[in-house]
Amino acid sequence: MEKENEILAKMQAEFAAKFGADAARETRSYFSPGRVNLIGEHTDYNGGHVFPCAISLGTYALVADRQDSKTQIYSMNMADKGVIEFPMSGLSYDKAKDWANYPMGVVKVFEDAGFKAGHGFDILIFGTLPNGSGLSSSASIEVLTALILNDAFDFGLDMVEMVKLSQKAENTFVGVNCGIMDQFAVGMGKKDCAILLDCNTLSYRYSKIALDGASIVITNTNKPHSLASSAYNVRRAQCEHALNELKEVKPELNALGELSNEEFNQLAGAISEPLERQRARHAVLENNRTLEAVEALEANDVAKFGKLMNESHYSLRDDYDVTGKELDTLAELAWQVDGVIGSRMTGAGFGGCTVSLVKNEAIEAFKEKVGKVYTEKIGYAPSFYVANIADGTHRVK
Ligand code: ADP
């Protein structure tokens, strides 16, 4: 992968080409990571725990102030869309502006919260993350925009506040009903640490990741974009309905993430639909599995963490039904490779990526075996990334 200074130099040249080579102009640069969730999937909107980390793949921005109140934005990843222009006030979703709706959403949510931009910007974007693959390129670009605004106008927001506003932008402006995990992991990431986040209370702590000679390997199914968002909304509705039925027998219950496995087993009869009971079971068991996994990792029991990752995949496949042929194929192949400690789907599912813990000496064999058989079975190749755990969204220069 290219180094940060090489990327920024390339962006400087492109910035001049797109916005004019006014030598006197000062640019600022920012980086916002993607994220990979190690365990705790589909628990965030169920008030449970997640355990993600920010990764060194992410989104860069080069920014210059403008005198007027419009912003011009260009993404080197979306060259065919050209330079997109929008005003810094009174925004609403505009399909024609395509990907720029992500930064526009953040501008709008900031304005609604009383943080009005005093002028516009010229912004050049370059991302090293695959888009739409469950590594949260959307959250990456949202929190990036939030930091650009906070920095330029000294709004004085802390990162958690920016995270919340970014999630609100994705929910209310872009219209994707995501939980808080993605923006939180992107904004609050810390080098070499994963974040144990309670999505019910937003209390969190960092947990140092020491894998004892193993690495985090992300494998992208490269499945073309699917209808994941409608299935996602169905899962959310099923869990919400299950929670409401549980509240009839336990009125003080706020979220599925508050239940122990035993308590869930006792109460589950109150959920009338077997399918909804199954969905809720995943949410409860996955949450408790996440807590157990973090405890194991902190006790240096990497093998147990890996085993719980595998169990997470079974639950997402059998109870939550969000894996599909591509993710199941990747996970099943990974489990057969010597030196793989654990492997599971990560992100919302249906396509996107798996995350695996692989002994360093086994990584090449892992890529070769999984790559070969997956390609034979599915008809196209996966991609592999060895993840470095990185800091959250920050200014570079
Ligand atoms: P994910 O967050 O899993 O990558 P999403 O579908 O939520 O997938 O978000 C992907 C979308 O975010 C892209 O289709 C694009 O609109 C926007 N996006 C992300 N990164 C960039 C980028 N570098 N340049 C332009 N748009 C981006």
Ligand code: MG
């Ligand atoms: Mg996203």
